[in-house]
Structures are given as C-alpha cells and as structure tokens.
Amino acid sequence: MRYGKYRFIASFLAVPLLLYIVFVISPYVQAFSISMTDWSGFSSDRNFIGLGNYAELMGDGRFWRAMSHNLQLLIVVPLVTLGIALFLASMTTLAGRRGSAGRGGVRGSRFYQVVFFFPHVVPLVIAGVLFGFFYNPQAGLLNGLLRVVGFDWLTRAWLGDTTFALPAVMAVLIWIYVGFYYVVFSAAMKSLPTDVFEAAVLDGAGRFRTFRSITLPMITDTLKTSYVYLGILMLDGFALLQVILPDGGPDGSTEVVAQYLYRAAFTDGRFGYASAIGVALCLVTLVLAVPFLRMGRRERVEY
Template identity: 75%
Template sequence: MRYGKYRFIAGFLAVPLALYIVFVVSPYAQAFYISMTDWRGFSGQQNFIGFGNYIELATDGRFWRAMGHNGLLLLVVPLVTIVFALFLAAVTTVAGRQGAVGRGGVRGSRFYQVVFFFPQVVPVVIAGVLFGFFFNPDAGLLNGLLRVLGLGWLTRPWLGDPALALPSVMAVLIWGAVGFYYVLFSSAMKSVPPDVFEAAVLDGAGRLRTFWSITLPMIWDSVQVSYIYLGIMVLDGFALLQVMLPVPGGGPDGSTAVVSQYLYESAFINGRFGYASAIGVALCLVTLLLAVAVLRLTRRQQTEY
C-alpha cells in the first residue's frame, strides 16, 4: 500500500518536475557552460576555456564599477522604498482617526490608495521616457518648475551630471516601487486583529509606539520578503536605465552603469556571449547571496496572534 502511495505521488510530480528541469534548471546549466567558452554568439564554434572568463572578470574594472553602482542602489532604493511604503500604509490603514489607533486610516484614505498605487500601473519603458523629459535641463518640468518658483539657481542637468544621474535614477525607481509595497503592507496591517491595538491603547501606547512594538513585528515577514524583491529589482534595473540613459558605457562618464547593462553591452555590442554569460552567472550568485543574507540577518522570532 505504501509503495502504491509513493507511485501515486511520483506520478503527479513527474510532469511538473520535468518541466522545471527543462525550462528552469537547463537554461541555468547552459548559461554556466557558455560562460566557460569564448563563444561569440553568431557561430557554432565554442572553444572551452575553463574559468578564463571568470579570471578576466575578477580584474575587470568596468565590472566592479558597475557592481559598485548596483551596491549603492541596493543600499538606498530598498530602504527608502520600504520606509515610505510603511509610512503611507500606517497612515492610511492603522493610524486611526481622532486618536483611535488601529481603527482605520486618515480621512480619504481610499483616494490616497489609488493615487499611491498609480505609478505601479505605468510600464517601466513609459516611465523611463516620461522621466527623461522630466529631467531634461532645457525643457524639462523639474527645471521649469524651479524657475517658476524663483529657484533657478537650483536647476541642474540632472541626467547629464555624473554626480546627479544615479540619484535621479534612484528617485524614479523609488517612485515606481512604493505603490506596490504600500498595498502589500496595507494588506498585512489589515490582517492584524484590532484587539491587539485596543490592548495597546489601554496600556497607554501612542501611534509611534504602537507601530514600532506591534504593527512592525507582526508584518515583519512582509518587510523581509519586500527587501529581497527590491534587491533583485535594483540588481537588474536594465530597462529603466537603458531608456533614460541609452548611452554606451552607462550615463555620463559611466556614472550610472550597472551590471545588467555591462552584460548587454558585452553580448550584443562586443559579441562576447561567453563573457556576458560569466557576468550573468556572477550576478545570479550575488542575488542568491543577497537573499540568503537578508533572510539570515533579518531573522527574528515569529509573532503569533
């Protein structure tokens, strides 16, 4: 009978497992093999060179500079996005009216939810084009608004200045991501029983104390997963950067180049698909290490209710 049970389970798992191997595991294995060749991408000739591409990658200044830009994005974008999303979610979900902590958000919270989520429905390519015009130094809305307000001395070539190009891109990434995580955190906060907030109010806890000691611990799993997803997003960032700054080498003086752009350039401009695959494998490894590190460093005792 036990043998029949295992055969029954194996029959259900065989097809999904086969599809997973063919469409997920196999491409990864092929990419790793290609990364150990000097394949140019447009011929059937693939000379096996072992770890030659990885040795070159270890001493490639452009790769490490691009990785540094990804590191800056990884430090700033997830943190700022999560802080903004948590603030907006708390205000519109559990801030309470007339001092009633945990009993709904501020007045008009449904309208704010639509407004905050709107950037999420804008495709990345369209957002890149719009913000390319927004940051335009001559006809852009940002500099135009500064001039109207009498702050013309603050106008800058935002995407043309090596010191401002990457922060400008960070602002767009945050703008586009806050809405989704705001909705995610709002849903998590709504699942917290109101009795918990009522007990906190009876104990004299204010809004800030309630958020820090009750709301945040109870939605910590959502925050943890959000950081991982945001980290994956900024480790890529190819589409937005390629639209906003379609310059070989990445922005002014390479100031916005990220690893995904360098991978694209290596493969489709320089014709080094083997080397590009090595970059992709390295980026995949960094992503996995990020996920493991975040899960371990942010691990805490699960709050039950």
C-alpha cells in the same frame, strides 16, 4: 499501500518537476557552460577556455564600477521605498479618528490609496520615457518648476551630470515601486488582530509606541521578504536604465551590471564573457539574499 501512495504523489510531481528542470535549471546550466567558452554568439565555433572569462572578470574595472552602482541602488532604493511605503500604509490603514486601534486611516484614505498605487501601474518603459522628458535640461518640467519658484541656481542637466544622474534614476525607481509595497504593507496591517491594538490603547500606549512595539514586529516577515525581492530587482535595473540612459550615463556613471552584460553580448559579440557576467551576478544575488534571510529568521508570531 504506502508504496502506492508515494507512486501516486510522484505521478503528480513528475510533470511540474520536469518543466522546472527544462525551463529553470537547464538555462542556468547552459549559461555556466557557455561562460567557460569564448563563443561570440554569432557562429557555431566555441573553444573551451575554462575559467578564463572569470579571471578576466576579476580584473575588469568596468564590471566592478557597474557592480558598485548596483550596490548603491540596493542600499538606497529599498530603504527609502520601504520606509515611504510603510509610512503611507500606516497613515491610511492604522491612523485615523478612532484612536490607535482604529481602522480606515485618515480622512480620504481611499482616494490616497488610488493615488499612491497609480505609479506602479505605469510600465517601466513608459516611465523611463516620461522621466527622460521630466529631467530634460531645457524643456523639462523639473527645471521649469525650479525657475518658476526662483531657484534657477538649482537647475542643471540632471541626467548629464555625473553627480546627479544616478540619484535621479533612484528617484524614478522609488516613485515606481512605492505603490506596490504600500499595498503589500496595507494588506499585512489589515490582517493584524484588532484586540491587540485595543489592549495597547487600554495600557496607555500612544500611536508611535503602538506602531513600534506592535505593528512593526508583527509584519517583520513581510518587511524582510519585501526587502529581498526589491533588492533582487535593484541588482538588475536594466529596463529603466536602458530607456533613460542607454549609453550608461555620463562617463558611465549609471551603468549597471545588466547593461554591461548586454553590451558585452550584443555590441562586442562576446557571449561567453557576457555569460560569465550573468553567472557572477547570480552568485552575488544569492550571496546577499540567503544570509539576509537567515539573519532575519526568528520565531513565528502566532495570532
């Protein structure tokens, strides 16, 4: 009977497992095998060169500079995005006129929810085009507003300045993703039990103390998962940067690894080397994600 049960379960798992192997595992294996060759991508000739591409990658200054840009995005964008989203979610979900245990947020919170989420509805490509005009040094809205309020000395070619190009792109990414994580945190806060907050009010805890001692610990898993997910996105960053600054920005100041991979494959015709870049990026993602998840492991809060 038990044998029949396991066979029945295996019959249901066989097809999904096969699809996972074909469409998920197989591409990774193929990418690694291509990275061990000098394949140009445009012919059937490919010579096995072992770890030659990886040896070249270790001494490739352009790759490491692109990786440093990804790491800057990884540190700044998630911290700022999640911080803003957490603040907005607490204001529109927990704060309000009914005390620390209230629900519904500040007055007009439903309108704010629509406004905050709207940027995430805009596709990345369209956002890149819009902000390309926004940062335009001559006819852009940003410099125009600075001139109107009398801050002419602050106007500059934002995307043409090696100092400000990457921060300008970070601002766009933050604008895009805040809305999504605002919704995630709002949902997490709405699922918290009201009686816990009522007990905190009876004990005399203020809003900040309630948020720090009750709300944050109870949504730690959501915060951790959000940071990992957004961090993985920042290790990519190809779509927006390729639209706003397809040439890697002034003096390569905004080029990320995904853009370097794209150029190595489709501009330089080095698919083998590009595959090695992709494998390296995948390993970096795993190295950063797995320890973070393990360090954040704690006892589950039951409520």
